Amino acid sequence: MTMKFQITKRAKWRIFFRQVCISCTICGVAIAVLVAMIPELWWICVIAMLIWMFLFDIGPGIYLYNEYIKHNKYDLLCVDIENETIRYQNIKEEAISVNLSEIKKISIYIPPNNFRNTITLISMEEFSFARFELKDGKTFLITCLMIPKLKDFIIKNFPETFIDFHKGWIFPSIRLVNRFYNK
16 A cells, blocks of 8 residues: 655645644733733733744744745655555655665654644644655655654654654754754
8 A cells, every 4th residue: 555645735724724723822811811910001912922922933833834835845755565665756856766674764853742742832843854864875854744643654654764753843944953963
């Protein structure tokens, strides 16, 4: 059985609306508490919370969303567990087709709350990506927009492969990780 993954419109909107709903709910509760405490300055509380929400939650979330879309927009991943093959096709590069035994390591960059499968409080905790490193030196990235439950999918379908979890990334930016690891 071959499983095919690519970014769909549903996946794009699901993660975007989820991040906005979480942010607006938390911000709404904070505004209600502040207005109850300082009723005469309610408009300052509202403006301050909206600025806070955009700068520290929705803004970085939109940045990650756009970065992930740009990276995997036209990519296709085909995983055949029965034949133990994986095929990654990127529009910019040639297709990579390998046996599962040729995967050297899978590094998953994931926020701590997403790793523990607990509630997420900020939109950036919804994002994660995995770097597949092959024995011949080639690498490719898969984001959570292609495979929504990325960590669970990798653990279930690649049990023989060494999986390296990087759980400390609250802001799992592909560019930031590439700069940090010089790749």
